Amino acid sequence: MELNKITCESCNYVNPPGTQLCQSCGKMINSDYDKNKIKDLMRYDGSAIRSKTRSKSVFDKIWIFFTSIKVGVAIIAIITIAASIGTIFPQEYFIPVGADPQQYYTENYGALGKIYIELGFHNLYSSWWFILLNGMLALSIIAASIDRGVPLYKSLKNQRVKKHPTFYNRQRLNLHSDNVNNIENIVRALKKKGYKVEEDHNHYLFEKGRLSRWGPYINHIGLILLLFGSMLRFFPGMYVDELIYIIEGETVQVPETDGQYYLKNNKFTIDIYDEESGTVFDDTLQNINETVVSNYQTDFTFYENKSMDVVGATPDLQKIEDYSVQVNHPYRFDLFEIYQASYDNSQMKSMTFQLEDNDNNPVGEPFTVELDNPHQSHEIADGVSVDMRAYAPDFLEIDENGSLISETPVAKNPAFVFEVFDSESSELSLIQIMNSTDITENNEYNVKFVENENHWATVLTLKKDLTMPLIATGFVIFLVGLSIGSYINHRRIWINTDDGFSISAHTNKNYFGLKKDINPILREFGYEEILDRDSQKNNEI
Amino acid sequence: MKKTTRSILRVSIILSIIILLGVTLWFNLTSDKKTVQVGDESIDFQLETLNGDSIQLSDINSEKGVILNFWGTWCKPCREEMPDMNRIYNEGHDDYEIIAVNVSEDEQQINQFLSSLDEKLDFPIALDRNRDVTKAYQVGPLPTTIAINKNGIVVDKKEYQLTVEDIYSFVEQSTSE
Numbered sequence: 195m196e197l198n199k200i201t202c203e204s205c206n207y208v209n210p211p212g213t214q215l216c217q218s219c220g221k222m223i224n225s226d227y228d229k230n231k232i233k234d235l236m237r238y239d240g241s242a243i244r245s246k247t248r249s250k251s252v253f254d255k256i257w258i259f260f261t262s263i264k265v266g267v268a269i270i271a272i273i274t275i276a277a278s279i280g281t282i283f284p285q286e287y288f289i290p291v292g293a294d295p296q297q298y299y300t301e302n303y304g305a306l307g308k309i310y311i312e313l314g315f316h317n318l319y320s321s322w323w324f325i326l327l328n329g330m331l332a333l334s335i336i337a338a339s340i341d342r343g344v345p346l347y348k349s350l351k352n353q354r355v356k357k358h359p360t361f362y363n364r365q366r367l368n369l370h371s372d373n374v375n376n377i378e379n380i381v382r383a384l385k386k387k388g389y390k391v392e393e394d395h396n397h398y399l400f401e402k403g404r405l406s407r408w409g410p411y412i413n414h415i416g417l418i419l420l421l422f423g424s425m426l427r428f429f430p431g432m433y434v435d436e437l438i439y440i441i442e443g444e445t446v447q448v449p450e451t452d453g454q455y456y457l458k459n460n461k462f463t464i465d466i467y468d469e470e471s472g473t474v475f476d477d478t479l480q481n482i483n484e485t486v487v488s489n490y491q492t493d494f495t496f497y498e499n500k501s502m503d504v505v506g507a508t509p510d511l512q513k514i515e516d517y518s519v520q521v522n523h524p525y526r527f528d529l530f531e532i533y534q535a536s537y538d539n540s541q542m543k544s545m546t547f548q549l550e551d552n553d554n555n556p557v558g559e560p561f562t563v564e565l566d567n568p569h570q571s572h573e574i575a576d577g578v579s580v581d582m583r584a585y586a587p588d589f590l591e592i593d594e595n596g597s598l599i600s601e602t603p604v605a606k607n608p609a610f611v612f613e614v615f616d617s618e619s620s621e622l623s624l625i626q627i628m629n630s631t632d633i634t635e636n637n638e639y640n641v642k643f644v645e646n647e648n649h650w651a652t653v654l655t656l657k658k659d660l661t662m663p664l665i666a667t668g669f670v671i672f673l674v675g676l677s678i679g680s681y682i683n684h685r686r687i688w689i690n691t692d693d694g695f696s697i698s699a700h701t702n703k704n705y706f707g708l709k710k711d712i713n714p715i716l717r718e719f720g721y722e723e724i725l726d727r728d729s730q731k732n733n734e735i
Numbered sequence: 736m737k738k739t740t741r742s743i744l745r746v747s748i749i750l751s752i753i754i755l756l757g758v759t760l761w762f763n764l765t766s767d768k769k770t771v772q773v774g775d776e777s778i779d780f781q782l783e784t785l786n787g788d789s790i791q792l793s794d795i796n797s798e799k800g801v802i803l804n805f806w807g808t809w810c811k812p813c814r815e816e817m818p819d820m821n822r823i824y825n826e827g828h829d830d831y832e833i834i835a836v837n838v839s840e841d842e843q844q845i846n847q848f849l850s851s852l853d854e855k856l857d858f859p860i861a862l863d864r865n866r867d868v869t870k871a872y873q874v875g876p877l878p879t880t881i882a883i884n885k886n887g888i889v890v891d892k893k894e895y896q897l898t899v900e901d902i903y904s905f906v907e908q909s910t911s912e
């Protein structure tokens with residue numbers, strides 16, 4: 195790379211090192227540069243892109259690598275592709291609570307699911323390489339912005355009003371005329387249209403909408419804020435998103451609060467729309483033939499633990515308040531929010547049985563066994579009682595010494611040994627939900643399963659997000675930058691009267707609008723319309 | 736002058752991104768895996784026992800080594816290692832204590848299991864009803880057995896059914912200084 199100042203061969207203007215286009219005449223003076231990119235060069239008016247001028251230390255090499263647009267686009271492409279693959283199957287935090295991920299993905303999605311989990315796509319958005327990619331994106335955005343922003347700033351700040359005639363000819367819009375009489379009028383008319391004027395002898399530079407050029411950089415600032423905000427989510431205490439599962443009547447510790455807060459689920463309610471409420475929805479409700487839920491609600495009591503002691507110790511709970519959360523109406527405390535998220539009634543709570551004699555006649559009243567605390571004796575009629583002798587929540591087998599073996603602690607396949615006492619004798623039977631097997635011989639009684647009741651559990655989400663203000667600001671700045679870049683046009687017009695009247699014009703977008711600025715004025719003062727090199731080309735074709 | 740500002744800018748931006756990335760990755764890796772490992776300090780806890788007493792790790796640990804055994808009645812290896820542990824415990828336990836932490840089962844289930852054993856278990860059975868201790872120790876599979884020495888340091892951890900040799904090794908490690 196050239197490190198010396200470059201003297202333009204055609205106009206003898208001395209340009210700073212690394213310059214691509216002569217700052218006076220616009221001739222290409224750096225032979226290293228790809229000739230197809232002349233249009234692109236106009237973006238910085240041909241001034242040196244900083245990274246292309248020197249390369250020395252490791253840091254410089256890293257820097258130069260990341261300033262490349264190609265590298266930036268490649269990083270964005272990889273992030274986009276990876277992020278979309280992450281949406282093909284659910285992420286790990288969406289699979290059922292307690293399921294073994296390895297097993298879940300293989301069972302539900304087959305071989306692809308296995309590959310998915312092997313490659314770590316089930317935790318994509320917090321995987322080390324995804325974080326690394328986003329860090330690289332941040333570096334790429336910052337490096338590219340500084341490397342292009344600084345020359346842009348310089349080139350816009352130190353614009354030469356005086357340009358060589360060849361510069362005029364190189365612009366897409368230009369016109370030459372011998373009529374030099376109306377120059378004052380043209381200056382006034384362009385000023386009226388909001389152009390700022392700079393004058394250097396008989397050379398003029400008109401400019402407006404320079405802010406447009408800063409749109410992408412403002413946009414990038416927004417992106418950096420976004421990336422910074424999403425990074426902070428990994429920092430402890432910044433971001434919490436956890437499920438809280440509470441069976442009706444139970445009290446649990448609120449996670450992430452170091453045992454300071456407890457929640458008691460007093461009642462979980464599902465309301466449905468009434469088909470005969472007399473509103474306009476009645477017909478629809480009857481037609482669709484299914485119930486439509488109007489409200490999911492958890493009534494809970496919020497407690498503070500006054501003796502934050504060692505793990506496992508009984509908390510000293512002091513009631514703070516009763517509250518009802520509904521969907522989208524969370525409970526707020528400290529910096530947390532508790533949302534109604536879901537519910538569960540798949541866990542069995544109790545089972546009801548009826549004692550029958552050998553002729554299937556019911557004996558006494560039905561009795562109910564609470565599965566969470568099932569050690570009870572049930573007096574069901576005068577002189578007749580049923581004792582529960584053994585219980586297995588998830589019955590597997592009876593082992594050699596006669597005890598019931600459970601496969602899991604979850605009440606999925608409950609089995610009981612009941613002992614029935616009447617005034618004369620006692621007898622034993624084994625009950626699984628629908629089967630019953632006599633253990634003692636010649637039993638007089640059967641215990642029949644009648645019904646079961648399930649637990650109602652509410653599922654709440656505990657949320658905390660301190661990064662939201664940052665992320666929201668990032669988005670707003672991003673959009674502001676995008677609008678500035680898209681809807682404002684940077685327009686520049688050069689005029690001189692060195693040799694007759696010469697005008698040329700450049701804009702970063704919307705040449706049509708630029709021509710609409712210029713042509714009425716030219717016409718008014720007796721000039722032809724400005725020539726557009728591109729539309730001429732098109733006409734020839 | 737200009738050149739130095741430029742390198743300072745480049746170096747500081749690259750370094751700060753690398754540092755922030757490193758910190759983020761470190762937080763990310765350490766956030767979910769806080770399992771208690773060998774070499775870590777034990778976490779103090781207080782639980783009710785099956786007998787209705789209260790048991791606190793630090794009280795016992797101040798004089799004795801402790802073997803924590805996380806178990807459930809539905810877990811076959813847990814059931815099978817209990818009698819072995821009990822036998823070795825009864826050979827003398829002046830220097831150590833076994834605490835069998837039952838993970839979230841009701842007393843009916845525990846008593847039902849105990850009554851099916853040939854002998855009475857002599858070490859205390861602690862009831863971790865809300866899994867507070869299980870969560871604090873990040874216990875995954877059952878049984879998980881942890882040896883804590885007299886200095887309160889975790890010296891061994893096994894996540895399978897202990898053999899008799901394993902149990903002796905646990906006793907030895909928990910009683911070592």
